[in-house]
Amino acid sequence: MRVAPGALRSSPGERRGCTEAAEIHPGDPTRRLGPSMTQAPQAPALVLFDGVCNLCNGAVQWLLARDRRERLSFASLQSQAARRALDAAGVTGTLPDSIVLVENGRVFTRSDAVLRIAALLGLPWSLASVARILPRPLRDTVYAWIASHRYAWFGKREACLVPTPALRRRFLDAGEPPPPRPLHDDAPAEPATRTNSLASAVALRFVLAYFLLYNLPFPLDYVPFLAPLTDGYMDARQALVSSFASSAFGVEITVLPNGSGDTTYNYIELVVFALVALLAAGAWTALARGAEVGALARDRIAAYLRYALAATLLSYGWSKLIPVQMPFPGPDRLLSSYFDSSPMGLLWTFMGASPAYQMFTGLVEVVAGALLLWRRTALLGALTSCAVFLNVAALNFFYDVPVKLYSSHLLATSVLLAAPHLPRLAGLLLFNLPVAPVELDPHPFRRRWVRALHRVAQGAFVFVVGVQPLFENLAWFERTHPAAAQEKPWHGYWSVERFERDGVDGSQLEPAQRWMRVGLNGAGSGAVQRADGRVRRQRMEVDSDKGLLSIRRADVPAPMELRFAQPDADRIELEGDYDGARIRVTLRREEQAQPLLTTRGFHWINEYPLNR
Numbered sequence: 380m381r382v383a384p385g386a387l388r389s390s391p392g393e394r395r396g397c398t399e400a401a402e403i404h405p406g407d408p409t410r411r412l413g414p415s416m417t418q419a420p421q422a423p424a425l426v427l428f429d430g431v432c433n434l435c436n437g438a439v440q441w442l443l444a445r446d447r448r449e450r451l452s453f454a455s456l457q458s459q460a461a462r463r464a465l466d467a468a469g470v471t472g473t474l475p476d477s478i479v480l481v482e483n484g485r486v487f488t489r490s491d492a493v494l495r496i497a498a499l500l501g502l503p504w505s506l507a508s509v510a511r512i513l514p515r516p517l518r519d520t521v522y523a524w525i526a527s528h529r530y531a532w533f534g535k536r537e538a539c540l541v542p543t544p545a546l547r548r549r550f551l552d553a554g555e556p557p558p559p560r561p562l563h564d565d566a567p568a569e570p571a572t573r574t575n576s577l578a579s580a581v582a583l584r585f586v587l588a589y590f591l592l593y594n595l596p597f598p599l600d601y602v603p604f605l606a607p608l609t610d611g612y613m614d615a616r617q618a619l620v621s622s623f624a625s626s627a628f629g630v631e632i633t634v635l636p637n638g639s640g641d642t643t644y645n646y647i648e649l650v651v652f653a654l655v656a657l658l659a660a661g662a663w664t665a666l667a668r669g670a671e672v673g674a675l676a677r678d679r680i681a682a683y684l685r686y687a688l689a690a691t692l693l694s695y696g697w698s699k700l701i702p703v704q705m706p707f708p709g710p711d712r713l714l715s716s717y718f719d720s721s722p723m724g725l726l727w728t729f730m731g732a733s734p735a736y737q738m739f740t741g742l743v744e745v746v747a748g749a750l751l752l753w754r755r756t757a758l759l760g761a762l763t764s765c766a767v768f769l770n771v772a773a774l775n776f777f778y779d780v781p782v783k784l785y786s787s788h789l790l791a792t793s794v795l796l797a798a799p800h801l802p803r804l805a806g807l808l809l810f811n812l813p814v815a816p817v818e819l820d821p822h823p824f825r826r827r828w829v830r831a832l833h834r835v836a837q838g839a840f841v842f843v844v845g846v847q848p849l850f851e852n853l854a855w856f857e858r859t860h861p862a863a864a865q866e867k868p869w870h871g872y873w874s875v876e877r878f879e880r881d882g883v884d885g886s887q888l889e890p891a892q893r894w895m896r897v898g899l900n901g902a903g904s905g906a907v908q909r910a911d912g913r914v915r916r917q918r919m920e921v922d923s924d925k926g927l928l929s930i931r932r933a934d935v936p937a938p939m940e941l942r943f944a945q946p947d948a949d950r951i952e953l954e955g956d957y958d959g960a961r962i963r964v965t966l967r968r969e970e971q972a973q974p975l976l977t978t979r980g981f982h983w984i985n986e987y988p989l990n991r
Contacts, residue, residue: 423452424482424499425464425551426492430455433533435478437812442496443549450499453550460551477526490518525802532802534815577669584660584672587680590795592652592659593788594687601690601843620648639781649784681796685751688764688792690844692748699741701852705730707861710872710898711906711916713974719914726778732976743767751796752841754819758800764793859902867901868948869921873966876950881960885910897966905930928953 426442428435439453454460456479465479468486480487480495487495490510497507510518596609621632624647632644639645698704705727712728720728730737747767750760768790775783797804806812857863864870875894878885885893890910898906905919918931921943928943941955941962951966975991 422483423450423549424480424496426451426453426496427456427461427464427479427481428453429478430457431535432529433535433813434529434806434810437533437806437810441810442500445500445504448501449549451496451549458551464551490515490522493522494518528802531815533806533812577664580667580669580671581660581664584663585656586795587672587677588659588663589652589656590684590788590792591680592656594684597687597690598840598844601840616648617644620644620651623647623651640785641781641783645784682754684792684796685757685760686840686844688789688796689748689751689760691789692744692751692764692767693845694848696741696744696746696748697848697852699737700745701849701856702731702734702737702741703852703855703859705737706859706902707731707734708974708977709861709864709900709902709904710870711900711904711919712898713976714872714896714898714906714908715914715916716912718912722778723780724916726774726780728976749845752845758797758817761793761796761800765790765797768793864901867921868945869899869951870901871899872969873897873899873951874969875964876967877963877965879963881962894962894964896969897964928955930957 426439428439430436442451442453454464461479464481465486468481468484470486477488478492480492482495482499494508494511498505596612599605600609617635621644624630624632624643627650628647630643630647632647634642635644636642695704708728708731712724712731715724717725730740743763744767747760747763750756750763752760768786772783772786772790774780775786800817803814807814874896875885878888878894880888880892888910891913893910894907895910896908898908899919899921903918903920904916906914906916908914915932918929920929920931921927922929923943923945926943928941930939930941939955939957941953941957944952946952949968949970951964953962953964953966955962979989
């Protein structure tokens with residue numbers, strides 16, 4: 380039944396396949412349109428499909444594998460058998476440009492045909508017929524959208540499906556000889572794009588404008604001499620958000636962006652972005668006179684989002700591949716109990732305790748960022764980025780890390796970049812269908828000197844976002860890695876030998892006021908365990924030249940400074956103001972401290988699990 384495309388054309392609309400170019404009847408497409416077919420009521424229903432469409436042919440193969448009761452027979456819409464079946468059902472004139480099901484003289488098209496075919500397959504596929512509760516115009520709109528893009532996503536074949544000898548009896552057109560293929564295809568060319576509705580055009584422009592606003596002032600913030608410009612932009616943005624918060628919500632912004640990305644300011648900022656993006660989308664659509672977003676605009680905005688996402692991935696990736704984002708747990712972290720640990724602190728300990736695992740996650744992020752920098756690998760980079768940020772967002776939500784908004788936007792950006800390819804990927808990965816390749820546009824610049832300048836700019840960008848963070852993290856790692864921290868003479872666990880508060884000996888103080896142990900990390904942090912068992916981690920940096928221990932906490936506006944002296948390797952003396960009182964502390968090193976989490980190591984053979 381090798382039927383060449385276009386060999387049987389009743390009208391130019393025939394070869395456009397499954398779109399709505401032809402109406403069978405203005406009324407209900409499931410009602411009987413003509414005399415009954417000659418087949419018996421129990422005869423298989425007839426599925427008519429576009430024989431040159433890869434998606435349609437793949438669907439037929441899928442149906443053949445699941446129609447074990449043989450309730451369906453098949454024929455291509457381009458065949459004489461299809462024409463005879465439609466004539467018998469009372470469908471005359473233009474061939475339907477849709478999947479068609481002919482069952483006992485009734486004709487189903489578009490989404491009705493798909494749902495009726497699912498019902499004939501039996502459970503579990505017949506459960507899909509519950510979708511009939513949705514309005515038919517809505518179902519048919521989704522059907523038409525897929526159908527209008529099927530050639531672009533899945534491609535065409537030169538001839539219709541040829542069944543195996545065992546399946547020939549299920550194809551009504553299996554015995555038809557291939558008609559001669561015309562030397563010139565005089566059918567009208569398919570439109571390259573389908574005009575979107577006004578609402579969809581505005582919606583797409585809103586999404587693009589929103590993500591553009593969210594990523595600004597990238598990449599200008601990577602150019603040092605443009606710092607006054609980017610700083611001015613950020614000041615103006617903060618002023619706008621603060622003013623909007625006050626006028627619209629009656630909220631005074633007291634905390635500006637900091638280490639937390641989930642502040643009140645950040646949430647109100649999203650509302651401002653959405654409103655500005657909506658205004659921009661409306662103006663953009665008005666200037667375009669309601670036309671859809673052009674391919675060039677989509678490509679340029681996608682490139683901008685790719686580079687912005689790549690910069691973020693490379694920045695975070697290098698800080699994990701060179702494990703500095705989640706530092707190896709030192710005495711300050713290990714002195715803390717689970718009771719005093721926050722979910723975020725537990726996550727940081729989990730990641731930092733295994734530098735190899737942290738480096739593995741960083742490697743995936745670096746690879747994803749690098750793949751996004753080039754168009755030919757951008758899809759693989761976007762899919763890898765989706766996996767990366769799905770995991771990151773899940774960790775942020777489930778461990779209450781205050782970067783939920785930012786990681787969610789990074790995940791949404793990854794999905795947005797991959798979205799145009801999802802139908803092709805679904806056809807390939809879920810239905811084993813051949814897919815058409817993406818045609819990359821030629822280089823946008825034709826002059827050689829402009830191309831050379833463009834390549835220089837690309838190289839500079841790759842160096843700034845991809846290579847420079849490597850050296851910055853290496854320099855940071857040299858100062859903070861465990862070996863460097865352990866070289867500091869004050870690094871370790873210390874027992875409190877003597878403690879005084881405002882001249883009162885520690886034995887006479889309440890347990891909540893008395894220190895018992897101190898963990899000092901040479902990387903610049905520490906923890907104090909009180910007599911009541913509670914532990915407080917804080918920034919504790921020692922300046923041995925000045926003889927000062929500086930303590931910084933979020934709840935204290937200014938650092939607390941204690942006089943620091945280390946007469947010998949096993950003793951430290953502290954004196955100064957701490958939490959509103961004058962303290963004097965003598966510390967003695969604990970040589971026997973060997974934390975299991977950092978000393979257990981890796982074992983190929985474990986006769987019994989060590990799960991403590």
